[in-house]
Amino acid sequence: MISIFLLEGKKLLSYKFQLVFSLLHPLFGFLVQYYLWGALYATQYASGMSYSDDQMFTYYAVASILFVMIKTNSGMIANEFKNGLLDNELVRPINLIKYRLWRSISERCLYTVFYLAMLFLLVAALKISAFGDISLIHLVSFVVFTILSFLISFFLDFITGLLAMAIDEVWAVQAILSFIVNFISGYYIPLLLFPGHIEAIFQFTPFYYLFYFPAQIFTLSRIDQSIMKPLLIALFWVFALVIMSNGICKRLSNGYSSYAG
Amino acid sequence: MRSIITQNLSRVYKSPVEKTGLARSAKGLFRKEFKYINAVTDMSFCAEHGDKIGILGLNGAGKSTLIKMLCGIIAPTSGSVVVGGYTPFQKKNDFLRLVSLVAGNKSQLNPDLSAWDNFRFLKSIYRVPERQFSETARKLTLLLECANLIDKQIRRLSFGERIKMEIVAALIHRPKFLFLDEPTIGLDVRSQESIRKILSDYCAEGDAVLFVTSHNLSDIVDLCNRILVIDGGTLRYDGGLAAFCAHYNTTSEINIEVENCTPRIREIVAGTGIVDCDFTGNMIRIQVEKTFITTVFRELIQKLSNDINKIQIIEPRTEDLLKELLIKGKVK
Numbered sequence: 001m002i003s004i005f006l007l008e009g010k011k012l013l014s015y016k017f018q019l020v021f022s023l024l025h026p027l028f029g030f031l032v033q034y035y036l037w038g039a040l041y042a043t044q045y046a047s048g049m050s051y052s053d054d055q056m057f058t059y060y061a062v063a064s065i066l067f068v069m070i071k072t073n074s075g076m077i078a079n080e081f082k083n084g085l086l087d088n089e090l091v092r093p094i095n096l097i098k099y100r101l102w103r104s105i106s107e108r109c110l111y112t113v114f115y116l117a118m119l120f121l122l123v124a125a126l127k128i129s130a131f132g133d134i135s136l137i138h139l140v141s142f143v144v145f146t147i148l149s150f151l152i153s154f155f156l157d158f159i160t161g162l163l164a165m166a167i168d169e170v171w172a173v174q175a176i177l178s179f180i181v182n183f184i185s186g187y188y189i190p191l192l193l194f195p196g197h198i199e200a201i202f203q204f205t206p207f208y209y210l211f212y213f214p215a216q217i218f219t220l221s222r223i224d225q226s227i228m229k230p231l232l233i234a235l236f237w238v239f240a241l242v243i244m245s246n247g248i249c250k251r252l253s254n255g256y257s258s259y260a261g
Numbered sequence: 262m263r264s265i266i267t268q269n270l271s272r273v274y275k276s277p278v279e280k281t282g283l284a285r286s287a288k289g290l291f292r293k294e295f296k297y298i299n300a301v302t303d304m305s306f307c308a309e310h311g312d313k314i315g316i317l318g319l320n321g322a323g324k325s326t327l328i329k330m331l332c333g334i335i336a337p338t339s340g341s342v343v344v345g346g347y348t349p350f351q352k353k354n355d356f357l358r359l360v361s362l363v364a365g366n367k368s369q370l371n372p373d374l375s376a377w378d379n380f381r382f383l384k385s386i387y388r389v390p391e392r393q394f395s396e397t398a399r400k401l402t403l404l405l406e407c408a409n410l411i412d413k414q415i416r417r418l419s420f421g422e423r424i425k426m427e428i429v430a431a432l433i434h435r436p437k438f439l440f441l442d443e444p445t446i447g448l449d450v451r452s453q454e455s456i457r458k459i460l461s462d463y464c465a466e467g468d469a470v471l472f473v474t475s476h477n478l479s480d481i482v483d484l485c486n487r488i489l490v491i492d493g494g495t496l497r498y499d500g501g502l503a504a505f506c507a508h509y510n511t512t513s514e515i516n517i518e519v520e521n522c523t524p525r526i527r528e529i530v531a532g533t534g535i536v537d538c539d540f541t542g543n544m545i546r547i548q549v550e551k552t553f554i555t556t557v558f559r560e561l562i563q564k565l566s567n568d569i570n571k572i573q574i575i576e577p578r579t580e581d582l583l584k585e586l587l588i589k590g591k592v593k
Contacts, residue, residue, distance in 0.1 A: 003381065003382055003385035003386075004382070007371075007374060007378055007381075007382055010374065010378065011371070011373040011374055014373060014374075014414070015373075084367070085367070086334075087329070087334050087362070087364065087367060087369075088367075088368075088369050090333065090334045090352065091332050091333065091334055091357065091360060091361075091362045092357055092383075092386060092387075093354040093357040093358055093386055093387065094386055168277075253336070253350070253352070254336055256334070256335060
């Protein structure tokens with residue numbers, strides 16, 4: 001596993017421009033939100049908001065970090081399935097899921113290091129007072145929930161990619177699902193701004209733990225509330241998705257045709 | 262000891278029927294039709310340690326499907342296959358460590374990494390001891406004259422160079438079952454010979470079972486002691502290459518060079534019990550049934566002794582014979 005981790009890192013570093021430019025997407029996303037919400041907070045409409053402007057900027061800064069940390073490409077298995085490129089892995093003593101998981105961990109670690117550097121430079125340049133009062137307990141909770149968020153994201157993406165077993169072309173499905181997931185996980189708009197019952201329902205879905213809950217730990221010191229319930233729900237989803245992925249993976253092997261020679 | 266046993270091995274592919282024309286395609290949105298393709302049908306054979314088996318057949322005959330079932334990539338629809346005591350499709354790690362696959366048309370290596378990094382990765386997943394790894398990698402890269410390329414990214418190698426690296430990668434863990442699908446595709450003559458020699462030596466040293474499919478019939482002739490001829494997913498012939506040639510090679514060729522190919526000469530040639538003949542300039546090529554070759558040869562010498570400049574009996578190259586039999590579908 002260490003060799004997979006190291007080689008993936010080495011591979012990414014071979015394409016430094018690609019690495020840096022791919023990070024401009026979440027960075028620009030954060031900038032757009034910063035100016036959009038900045039303009040809104042300058043008006044009287046923001047007076048009843050649940051967040052202060054600093055809290056809102058912190059939320060989007062953390063959401064953009066989470067975007068870089070958890071957005072895996074495990075769904076690429078769809079292409080490999082469709083084009084018969086899984087042969088390499090199926091004929092080697094490699095576990096399909098573990099192999100992708102370690103590659104994604106390596107990839108995300110590297111991307112995160114670069115992104116944090118870029119984001120902190122931007123935050124300093126914009127003089128945003130984000131990440132102000134972070135206690136150790138907040139930090140530890142954030143790390144724990146980020147790991148769970150990464151795993152949920154990884155397995156959701158993987159399962160979506162496995163749709164290729166049923167339909168040949170899954171690109172559009174993946175794109176629209178990604179948009180929906182980003183929306184209902186609070187990446188575009190914090191769920192706190194939705195009607196109260198929406199947040200109450202969403203907390204039982206895995207999406208709630210992708211962006212919204214980890215970002216809330218920073219933004220509203222959510223850790224002061226009971227952490228056990230969200231932790232158990234997030235853990236439940238991780239286990240459920242692992243079991244689903246394994247089950248589908250076994251079926252994948254049966255349905256794999258290895259086309260194109 | 263039998264290391265591979267297949268019994269009534271079959272694989273059927275379910276494939277959607279793509280209609281031609283816009284209207285028909287639109288109709289397909291509501292009702293999808295499928296067709297079933299029998300890629301491999303009722304195939305039974307055994308292989309023993311040290312067997313070097315060439316799989317022959319035209320495009321779409323089922324060669325690659327057979328290889329993929331033997332190395333566990335795809336599951337058979339029916340029948341059974343046992344390789345080295347394992348059912349390949351169960352994909353036990355102990356089984357996968359015994360197997361290696363080289364598919365000339367699909368890279369097994371990570372294109373973004375150097376060949377050396379790919380080898381190190383394979384060393385790690387196959388748990389190859391450091392010393393064995395270094396020795397094997399060094400020896401093979403030297404033999405294939407690609408030692409100077411190991412630090413280059415795979416995507417930056419030429420096609421032939423990549424194939425060489427694929428061969429090295431396939432042998433790093435010293436597999437007991439080696440499956441090669443078009444291993445010399447795109448290689449120059451010298452590289453083809455080097456690869457054949459390496460594979461031949463490897464099988465001799467390690468008692469490995471080798472399966473090769475190739476449209477370059479020299480690969481089959483030089484490497485294999487046994488062939489499976491497949492046509493339309495069905496096994497048509499399973500046996501030694503020499504026996505195959507003896508069975509199917511029923512004609513020989515006599516080539517005659519004459520001063521001037523007169524009508525008299527043509528008449529004499531046509532009356533000697535030949536199968537077929539071809540007159541090109543002052544050259545005459547005659548196909549004769551093997552059983553009559555001596556008689557016809559003697560008769561031609563007697564009747565044309567004053568006209569012949571040169572006469573010789575030509576036995577077809579095994580490659581040519583195989584090619585002809587495959588193209589004409591004579592193997593039944």
